[in-house]
Each structure stands twice: as C-alpha cells, then as structure tokens.
Amino acid sequence: MRKSSLDRENGNGGRIAKFPLGGADTGGVDAVGVLDSRILPDSEFIAQWDAVIVETSQKDRLLSQSILNFTLREKVNRANLPLHGLIVLHGPPGTGKTSLARGLAARTAEAIGRLGQFRYIEVEPHALTGAALGKSQRAVRDLLGQTVAEQAERGPLIVLLDEVETMAADRGRMSMDANPIDVHRATDAVLAQLDQLAAKYPHLLFIATSNFTQAVDGAFLSRADLIENIGMPSPEACRAILQSAVEELARSFPATARIPLDADFDRAAKQCVGLDGRRIRKLVIAACALNKQTAIDPNKLSASDVLQAAKQAQAESLSVMGEQS
Ligand SMILES: Nc1ncnc2c1ncn2[C@@H]1O[C@H](COP(=O)(O)OP(=O)(O)OP(=O)(O)O)[C@@H](O)[C@H]1O
Numbered sequence: 001m002r003k004s005s006l007d008r009e010n011g012n013g014g015r016i017a018k019f020p021l022g023g024a025d026t027g028g029v030d031a032v033g034v035l036d037s038r039i040l041p042d043s044e045f046i047a048q049w050d051a052v053i054v055e056t057s058q059k060d061r062l063l064s065q066s067i068l069n070f071t072l073r074e075k076v077n078r079a080n081l082p083l084h085g086l087i088v089l090h091g092p093p094g095t096g097k098t099s100l101a102r103g104l105a106a107r108t109a110e111a112i113g114r115l116g117q118f119r120y121i122e123v124e125p126h127a128l129t130g131a132a133l134g135k136s137q138r139a140v141r142d143l144l145g146q147t148v149a150e151q152a153e154r155g156p157l158i159v160l161l162d163e164v165e166t167m168a169a170d171r172g173r174m175s176m177d178a179n180p181i182d183v184h185r186a187t188d189a190v191l192a193q194l195d196q197l198a199a200k201y202p203h204l205l206f207i208a209t210s211n212f213t214q215a216v217d218g219a220f221l222s223r224a225d226l227i228e229n230i231g232m233p234s235p236e237a238c239r240a241i242l243q244s245a246v247e248e249l250a251r252s253f254p255a256t257a258r259i260p261l262d263a264d265f266d267r268a269a270k271q272c273v274g275l276d277g278r279r280i281r282k283l284v285i286a287a288c289a290l291n292k293q294t295a296i297d298p299n300k301l302s303a304s305d306v307l308q309a310a311k312q313a314q315a316e317s318l319s320v321m322g323e324q325s
C-alpha cells in the first residue's frame with residue numbers, strides 16, 4: 001500500500017517552497033523540487049522526533065550514525081572507509097519515517113552545532129520525476145548538482161529525500177514499457193550526483209525514506225551507511241501512541257484527561273495492535289466524530305467511544321488487507 005504525496009500531513013501540502021528575498025537568513029531555498037527548507041535545529045522537527053514512539057535503541061542508532069557522518073567523514077579516506085552520507089529509513093506507511101527523518105536532522109544539528117549553522121532541505125521527488133519525458137534527469141541534476149551543492153558550500157547540510165523510490169527507482173525491475181527511459185536516466189543521475197557530492201562535501205547528509213524498498217535501486221541502497229526498518233508499533237507502543245493522542249486532546253478538552261484510566265481504554269489499546277501509528281492517532285479523532293454531540297463538545301468523549309473507534313479502525317484495516325491479498 002502506497003500513499004500519494006497529497007497525504008502528507010506534516011509538509012506544506014506539496015507546494016514548492018517560496019521565500020522572500022533579503023532580510024534575515026531563514027534558510028529559504030526557492031527551487032523546483034524543494035518542498036521545505038530551514039535552519040536547524042527546529043523546534044517543530046524536534047517535536048516530531050519526540051512524538052514518534054519507537055525503541056530508544058533505534059533512535060540512538062540513528063542519531064549516532066548521523067552525528068558520525070559529520071565528525072568522521074572528513075577525516076577518513078573514502079577508499080578505505082567508504083562513508084557516503086546516506087541513511088535510509090524504510091517500513092510500512094504511517095510508521096513515523098518522515099517524522100523521524102526530520103527529527104533526526106534537527107537532533108543532529110542540536111548535538112553538533114559547534115560545526116556551524118546547519119541547513120535543511122526537503123526534496124519532493126514527485127516534483128522532479130513528474131516532469132515531461134526527458135526532463136527528469138535534468139531536474140535531478142539541477143537539484144542535486146546546483147541547489148544542494150550551493151547549500152552545502154555554505155556549511156553543514158541535511159537533505160531529506162522523502163519517498164525516494166520515485167527518484168531512485170530500481171532499474172533492474174523496470175520494464176521499459178511501464179517505466180520510461182527517463183526514469184532510468186534519472187536514477188543514474190541520482191547515483192552519479194550522490195557520489196560527487198559525497199566526495200566533495202563531508203558535511204552533507206542525505207536521509208531517505210521509502211515504504212517500498214523493493215522499488216528502490218540496489219545501487220542506491222548499497223551506498224547507504226545505515227538502513228533502518230521502521231516497523232509497526234509494538235503493543236506497548238500502540239498504547240503509548242493512543243495515550244499521547246488522548247493527551248493532546250486533553251490539552252484543550254480537559255475532561256478527556258481521565259479516559260486513559262478507564263478499563264475500556266485498555267481494551268482500545270489492545271485493539272490497536274496491528275495498526276500503524278498514524279491510524280492510531282487518527283482513531284481518536286474518529287472517536288470524536290462518532291456522534292454530533294461529541295463533535296460539538298469533545299469534552300464529552302468517553303473511553304468507550306475510543307474503544308468503538310479502535311474496533312472500527314481494526315475492522316477497516318483487516319478489510320483493506322483482505323482486498324489487497
Ligand atoms: N511509532 C509511532 N509513534 C507515535 N506516532 C507515530 C508513530 N508512527 C507514526 N506516528 C504518527 O503518525 C503520523 C504520520 O507519521 P509519518 O508521516 O512520519 O509516517 P511515515 O512513515 O512517513 O508515513 P508514509 O510512509 O505514509 O509517508 C505522525 O503524526 C506521527 O507522529
């Protein structure tokens with residue numbers, strides 16, 4: 001199951017970033033394929049990192065690898081210790097990959113700010129490969145060879161390649177009928193640019209996400225310094241995610257703060273096992289929408305509403321899986 005770029009709830013709705021000229025340095029980059037750009041660390045990204053509940057060891061691994069990219073890469077010979085400056089996060093939709101990638105960028109800048117001002121660029125691969133036939137390769141070359149290189153000249157830079165399978169499509173699996181030669185060339189261009197950039201800029205890190213790793217080119221994956229699978233949440237994580245969603249509601253509707261104390265909340269948390277983190281957070285909203293009175297005043301939400309919404313979410317997820325198999 002794949003999602004369209006329009007589904008993203010943390011981005012700016014798929015628009016190309018535009019920033020006013022002059023004034024304070026906001027890190028603004030105005031270029032085709034750049035969805036977002038900013039100076040790091042950024043409190044919104046830190047909040048996204050904190051909101052994703054995964055094993056602490058996994059967050060530690062990601063952060064250590066990311067920091068190492070900046071502390072080690074410039075000091076070692078690439079021929080003997082080949083660090084490419086690429087971390088790949090993959091896993092099912094809605095498991096927190098994009099949030100973790102953004103948060104990782106912010107946490108890295110926070111940890112090693114002594115290296116200078118960190119910049120961040122988020123690439124929207126769909127904007128590059130959606131171009132007319134023959135244009136993708138040029139778009140990729142312009143973005144990586146010019147925009148990214150220019151930003152990397154200015155200091156430490158972290159680039160998010162979200163849903164990278166669009167940009168680094170597996171050339172081995174492609175049929176020339178279904179996938180235009182243009183995409184093939186775009187993947188070649190990505191690999192060539194990555195190698196050049198890695199050699200030239202030791203303070204540059206790419207973080208790529210994908211929920212469809214089979215579609216990502218093998219040569220791209222082999223360049224990754226770390227590949228992390230972000231899996232479905234554990235039963236404990238499911239409960240914690242549901243609780244965090246209710247707590248968010250309780251910040252504005254305080255009567256809902258007692259919901260996690262109810263036995264039905266435990267039952268609801270058990271129903272969440274098998275759902276992704278996005279679905280679990282959304283089911284609290286679905287619970288509020290179960291009847292008009294709760295929608296008018298969410299303070300009326302009960303644990304049994306949450307349980308009912310969890311059962312519905314579970315049933316919907318099973319029926320979607322049934323349709324797909
Ligand atoms: N393990 C988790 N713990 C807490 N919240 C989570 C978790 N996984 C996902 N979420 C929440 O789900 C929402 C979607 O997360 P995000 O966009 O990062 O997922 P994704 O893996 O990039 O999805 P996709 O593959 O569809 O792009 C966010 O609000 C995030 O906080």
Ligand SMILES: [Mg+2]
Pocket residue numbers: 097098099162209
């Ligand atoms: Mg994502």
